[in-house]
Every structure is written in structure tokens, then in C-alpha cells.
Amino acid sequence: MANPSVALGQTSWHGAGAAEFDLRSDTMTKPTPSMLNAICQTTLLDDVFNEDPTTNELQSYVAQRTQHEDALLVLSGTMGNQVAIRSHLTQPPYAVLCDHRAHIICYEAGGVSLWTGATVQTVVPKNGIHLTLEDVKKYAVLDDNIHHCPTKLISLENTLDGMVMPLAEARRIVEWAHANDIKVHLDGARLWEAVVSGAGSLSDYTSLFDSVSLCFSKGLGAPIGSILVGSKELIKKARWFRKSIGGGTRQSGVFASAARVAIDETFGTDSHGKTGQLFGTHEKAKRIGEMWTSRGGKLQYPVHTNMVWLDLEASGVGPNDMATIGEELGLKLLGGRIVVHYQVSDEAISRLERVFDTAMKGDFQRSEDQSKPYGSSKP
Numbered sequence: 001m002a003n004p005s006v007a008l009g010q011t012s013w014h015g016a017g018a019a020e021f022d023l024r025s026d027t028m029t030k031p032t033p034s035m036l037n038a039i040c041q042t043t044l045l046d047d048v049f050n051e052d053p054t055t056n057e058l059q060s061y062v063a064q065r066t067q068h069e070d071a072l073l074v075l076s077g078t079m080g081n082q083v084a085i086r087s088h089l090t091q092p093p094y095a096v097l098c099d100h101r102a103h104i105i106c107y108e109a110g111g112v113s114l115w116t117g118a119t120v121q122t123v124v125p126k127n128g129i130h131l132t133l134e135d136v137k138k139y140a141v142l143d144d145n146i147h148h149c150p151t152k153l154i155s156l157e158n159t160l161d162g163m164v165m166p167l168a169e170a171r172r173i174v175e176w177a178h179a180n181d182i183k184v185h186l187d188g189a190r191l192w193e194a195v196v197s198g199a200g201s202l203s204d205y206t207s208l209f210d211s212v213s214l215c216f217s218k219g220l221g222a223p224i225g226s227i228l229v230g231s232k233e234l235i236k237k238a239r240w241f242r243k244s245i246g247g248g249t250r251q252s253g254v255f256a257s258a259a260r261v262a263i264d265e266t267f268g269t270d271s272h273g274k275t276g277q278l279f280g281t282h283e284k285a286k287r288i289g290e291m292w293t294s295r296g297g298k299l300q301y302p303v304h305t306n307m308v309w310l311d312l313e314a315s316g317v318g319p320n321d322m323a324t325i326g327e328e329l330g331l332k333l334l335g336g337r338i339v340v341h342y343q344v345s346d347e348a349i350s351r352l353e354r355v356f357d358t359a360m361k362g363d364f365q366r367s368e369d370q371s372k373p374y375g376s377s378k379p
């Protein structure tokens with residue numbers, strides 16, 4: 001039999017590859033040789049029949065690390081969120097409350113209304129960074145006035161646009177919600193980043209919520225997959241809804257195996273993510289933020305984790321300028337959002353410094369297309 005590691009060396013997607021110069025998103029991370037090796041050695045049984053050991057072990061492992069009863073591997077963060085939201089809601093009328101910038105409402109193709117018919121109560125956080133209990137209380141509907149639509153689910157997101165919701169605030173919101181018979185879901189696609197920033201341990205956060213969806217294919221670098229954690233009852237329902245939208249997969253060991261490597265090697269085996277590859281990326285993001293402000297640029301948000309939001313308009317730069325200048329230097333950029341992942345190299349950051357110089361001097365041919373790309377504008 002051929003040695004898998006020999007074959008892996010020949011694949012064009014081996015190692016970081018072009019990901020080192022791609023700062024559009026942490027979804028651009030490439031699977032590592034150890035992920036590809038794990039795929040070669042995985043079990044290949046059927047997950048619709050719950051028979052695949054690699055998938056089952058991954059689910060038990062994540063359930064245990066997040067202090068939940070059960071877990072369900074899903075194909076994407078969107079699938080994790082939508083299946084969770086669908087599983088929490090039972091009898092209309094019901095409403096879902098979330099931050100106005102939440103991924104579930106801005107970037108999931110209208111899934112909440114499509115799958116649940118829920119009214120969505122979007123809230124603009126007063127502090128501009130994250131929701132607080134005061135924001136939630138102001139907009140949640142608790143009464144039984146028949147004109148109103150009662151809030152039955154709060155969906156939080158952490159990190160949101162790279163910013164951290166502090167553990168104490170998350171706890172206040174969840175305790176108040178539970179006291180008022182409201183479930184709370186966490187879109188924790190990038191909760192790993194909040195943990196690595198020192199905001200709390202993985203289980204400090206995850207154990208608070210009725211469900212949490214965590215992504216493997218963003219900063220963690222796996223090719224596919226997210227996982228939903230919750231009670232046995234919720235996950236049983238979620239498995240059903242996952243099937244109804246075509247998310248029941250057969251030889252899921254192929255992506256479960258890479259996801260396990262992503263947790264252990266990229267996030268780390270300790271509960272604060274200090275032993276993995278993510279640790280260190282936030283320093284690079286802070287450095288990029290300083291590179292921008294030291295040239296007179298303005299930031300739209302503070303840099304808490306791996307995202308740097310340049311305020312292009314306030315800095316006199318067009319929405320597509322960064323992408324245009326970046327292309328000249330072999331860097332992939334999108335609007336004003338710069339995302340650092342652990343495969344971004346120091347060479348990429350020096351090139352970015354040159355992009356910033358050029359953008360601030362206005363010394364380049366501006367692209368005709370000045371429509372705002374995804375990621376450059378706030379909804």
C-alpha cells in the first residue's frame with residue numbers, strides 16, 4: 001500500500017500554501033499534513049446509522065470538553081446555527097432576539113425565517129461592541145399581550161466581528177433569560193478566539209448556554225465542519241432537523257478526523273487554548289491595527305482577537321482600494337476587514353505594511369468598481 005505521507009507531499013493543497021497571503025478570512029486556512037494524514041487513517045462507517053467510530057468519538061470528546069450531554073457534527077456553521085434555532089423553537093408565536101450584526105440574521109441567507117417563521121428582534125448594542133443584559137431587557141418580549149410576539153430564544157455570538165462578549169455579561173444574560181423561560185443559543189463559530197484571548201475557558205462559556213455551535217473550518221483550519229452541543233434531547237431533535245435539510249452524511253470520518261486534529265493541534269488540548277497554534281495570532285492582529293493607526297488610519301472597532309476592522313471611509317480610502325493595492329503585492333484583501341489566522345506569514349504582514357503606505361498616500365490607480373464588498377460594510 002502506498003505511504004499516505006508520500007502522496008500528501010504531492011498535493012497542491014499541502015501545508016499553508018497560498019493561505020499565508022490570504023487575509024480575507026480565517027476560512028482560507030488550509031488543512032495541514034497531520035489533518036490529511038488523519039483523513040487517510042480514519043474509519044469509514046455510516047453516520048446516518050450512527051456507526052462511525054471517529055465521528056462518535058469526536059462528538060463525545062467535544063461534548064465532554066464543553067460540558068454538554070451530547071454533540072452533533074454538522075457540515076457548516078450555518079447548518080449548526082439553523083438546526084439549533086429550529087430545534088429550540090416549538091410552538092408559534094415566537095421570536096428570536098439577537099445583535100443586529102449577528103451572522104444568523106445577516107449572512108445565513110434568510111435561514112431563520114425560512115426554517116422557523118420566527119419574528120427576529122434585532123438589537124443595536126448601546127456600547128457598540130456587544131449586547132448587555134440592559135439591551136436585551138429593553139427589547140425582549142415577555143408579556144402575553146396578544147398583539148406581541150414573545151421572545152423564546154436569544155442567540156448570542158462570540159466573538160462577533162472579532163470582538164469578545166465578556167464571560168460575566170454572557171452569564172448575566174443567560175441567567176436572566178432562563179429565569180424568564182427563554183433559551184439561549186451561542187453562535188460560537190469563533191468562540192475559540194475569545195478563549196485564546198484570555199476571556200474565559202472553553203467550558204466556562206459553553207456550559208452557560210442551552211446550545212453552542214463551534215466551527216472547525218475557520219481559524220482552526222479543518223476543511224469542513226462545525227459541531228453543535230446541547231442536551232441529549234436537543235441533539236436528538238437536531239439530528240432529525242439536520243437530516244431534513246440534507247445534512248445527514250455517510251462516511252463522515254473523512255471530515256470528523258480532520259476536525260479532531262483541528263481542535264487538538266490548532267486550538268490545543270488545554271481548556272484555555274494556550275498550547276495550540278491560535279495562540280499568538282492575536283498579537284499579529286494588534287500589530288496590524290497599530291500599523292494602520294500609526295499612519296493616521298482609523299479603526300471601526302477595537303482589536304480584541306484576530307480581526308482588524310479598518311474604518312476606510314473615515315480614513316479617506318475607497319471600499320475596494322485595499323483589495324486593488326493588495327493584488328499588486330500578491331496579498332488577498334477584502335474591504336476593510338483584515339483577518340489574521342495562524343497560517344498568515346510575517347512576509348504577508350510586511351507586504352501589508354506597504355499596502356497601508358500606498359493606500360494612505362493615495363498613490364495608486366483606483367479601481368472603477370467602488371461597490372462595497374462583503375465584509376467591508378456594516379449592515
Ligand SMILES: Cc1ncc(COP(=O)(O)O)c(C=O)c1O
Pocket residue numbers: 075076077078079081103104157159187189190215217226
Ligand atoms: C460568526 C459566524 N457564524 C457562523 C458562520 C457560518 O459558518 P459557515 O460559513 O461554515 O456556514 C460564520 C461564517 O463565517 C461566522 O462568521
